[in-house]
Amino acid sequence: MTVTLHAMARVNDVGGQSGFGLIAVEPDEPPFHADWEARVYALNVAMLRQGVYNLDQFRDAIERMPPAEYLAASYYERWMAAVESLTAAAAPAPRADDD
Amino acid sequence: MSGHHSDSEIAVRVRRLEERLIDAGLTSDEQLDGIIGQILSGSPANGARVVARAWVDPAFRGRLLADANQALGELDLSMSTGPQTQRFTVVENTPTVHNVLVCTLCSCYPIGLLGPSPSWYKSEAYRARVVREPRAVLAEFGLELPAETEIVVHDTSAESRHMVLPLRPEGTAGLGEADLSALVTREGLIGTAAV
Numbered sequence: 267m268t269v270t271l272h273a274m275a276r277v278n279d280v281g282g283q284s285g286f287g288l289i290a291v292e293p294d295e296p297p298f299h300a301d302w303e304a305r306v307y308a309l310n311v312a313m314l315r316q317g318v319y320n321l322d323q324f325r326d327a328i329e330r331m332p333p334a335e336y337l338a339a340s341y342y343e344r345w346m347a348a349v350e351s352l353t354a355a356a357a358p359a360p361r362a363d364d365d
Numbered sequence: 366m367s368g369h370h371s372d373s374e375i376a377v378r379v380r381r382l383e384e385r386l387i388d389a390g391l392t393s394d395e396q397l398d399g400i401i402g403q404i405l406s407g408s409p410a411n412g413a414r415v416v417a418r419a420w421v422d423p424a425f426r427g428r429l430l431a432d433a434n435q436a437l438g439e440l441d442l443s444m445s446t447g448p449q450t451q452r453f454t455v456v457e458n459t460p461t462v463h464n465v466l467v468c469t470l471c472s473c474y475p476i477g478l479l480g481p482s483p484s485w486y487k488s489e490a491y492r493a494r495v496v497r498e499p500r501a502v503l504a505e506f507g508l509e510l511p512a513e514t515e516i517v518v519h520d521t522s523a524e525s526r527h528m529v530l531p532l533r534p535e536g537t538a539g540l541g542e543a544d545l546s547a548l549v550t551r552e553g554l555i556g557t558a559a560v
Contacts, residue, residue: 281469281520282497286490289505297405297481300372302379308400309383312392325471325523341472341487343375350382357389359381 277333303342310349319352327352404481411442412478412528413549415455417542420533429455429530437478444475444526452525458532458556462515465503465556466527467495473521475528479554486555496520506557529556 327348419426429436456464552558
């Protein structure tokens with residue numbers, strides 16, 4: 267048996283793969299489906315402008331999500347997870363006993 | 366749309382994230398509102414203007430195909446609304462070649478010219494399939510191309526963006542730029558429709 271390992275392929279590298287089903291087209295789709303999606307979009311652009319991280323780091327943060335999480339998440343949920351992880355050092359979450 | 370979380374749960378999480386970043390002095394409400402306004406101002410009407418100009422002005426068309434970043438400046442347009450501008454290439458449909466765009470790795474897209482991208486463009490299904498069976502995918506979008514038409518799929522990367530220059534429809538010789546640009550659709554600029 268021959269096992270070929272593609273060490274560089276990440277879960278986002280879906281070009282040519284089978285099994286994702288039909289392409290769902292939403293007629294008259296709005297730019298964002300909820301206010302939080304627009305806020306996540308804006309937070310990411312703001313952090314990029316501020317230089318907290320760069321676009322390559324942002325893409326990397328999405329691409330190294332655990333595959334099961336990546337596939338279960340919606341597009342802007344992935345963005346949220348990336349912004350959360352990339353800003354953890356610059357703006358630490360308050361500790362639970364800080365209140 | 367939102368996977369395994371409820372929308373309200375996520376909205377709370379995003380609000381906490383936003384408060385944290387504002388408290389840390391990294392952004393402000395005004396800046397965030399401004400950024401949202403910017404993305405919403407991007408529209409396929411911008412890309413359509415570029416196409417109409419290329420249809421009526423062969424010299425502009427030549428400059429657009431040679432160096433699209435430069436040519437956009439002539440119309441006071443930019444391919445990006447974000448902080449970075451990437452190399453921009455316009456690919457021209459001909460009677461024998463049809464172009465279609467994808468970003469197999471994620472969602473790269475010239476927002477400044479096409480507006481926010483549709484969910485299908487970002488979906489795993491489109492990204493996976495259009496490079497494997499473009500003719501079948503285009504047919505699902507209602508674009509049946511003759512078997513002899515060559516289909517070229519452009520996989521956009523982090524450093525570059527593309528836009529399709531559709532074929533000018535027959536019977537439009539008498540139309541001016543404004544009327545011509547009204548014929549151009551977002552799907553035409555992506556390549557999943559003829560115009």
